[in-house]
Amino acid sequence: MVSFQERVFQVVKKIPPGEFLTYKMVAKLAGRPWAWRAVGNILNKNKNPKIPCHRVIRSNGRVGGYNQGMKKKIYLLKKEGIIIKHGKVAC
DNA sequence: CGTATGACGTGCA
DNA sequence: GTGCACGCCATAC
Numbered sequence: 001m002v003s004f005q006e007r008v009f010q011v012v013k014k015i016p017p018g019e020f021l022t023y024k025m026v027a028k029l030a031g032r033p034w035a036w037r038a039v040g041n042i043l044n045k046n047k048n049p050k051i052p053c054h055r056v057i058r059s060n061g062r063v064g065g066y067n068q069g070m071k072k073k074i075y076l077l078k079k080e081g082i083i084i085k086h087g088k089v090a091c
Numbered sequence: 092c093g094t095a096t097g098a099c100g101t102g103c104a
Numbered sequence: 105g106t107g108c109a110c111g112c113c114a115t116a117c
Contacts, residue, residue: 003115004113032113035113037099037113038097038112039099039113039114040099041114042098043098059100094116096114097114099111099113100112101112102111103110104106
């Protein structure tokens with residue numbers, strides 16, 4: 001039995017380049033589909049650069065936030081091939 | 092143990 | 105389409 005946070009990290013680390021998941025998706029893959037709230041909290045407190053948390057966005061298409069700065073998150077996503085439009089993803 | 096917070100999501104105006 | 109308010113879970117204090 002591991003913490004929900006570790007479960008989320010494992011899922012996020014499995015996200016391939018050029019792809020992205022929503023907080024709800026990560027929560028579901030982590031085993032707590034209804035705990036997307038906690039997903040954001042965990043990633044927020046997480047400072048591990050090994051976690052591509054920039055590939056996790058909101059369900060409405062918004063990029064959401066980022067500990068290192070939303071600008072950095074958008075930059076990374078765009079560099080991966082994801083189109084960002086006015087702070088939104090592929091919309 | 093109880094309260095408050097937060098990188099959210101959905102509903103309504 | 106945008107903005108505000110409420111509800112939700114896990115973690116921190």
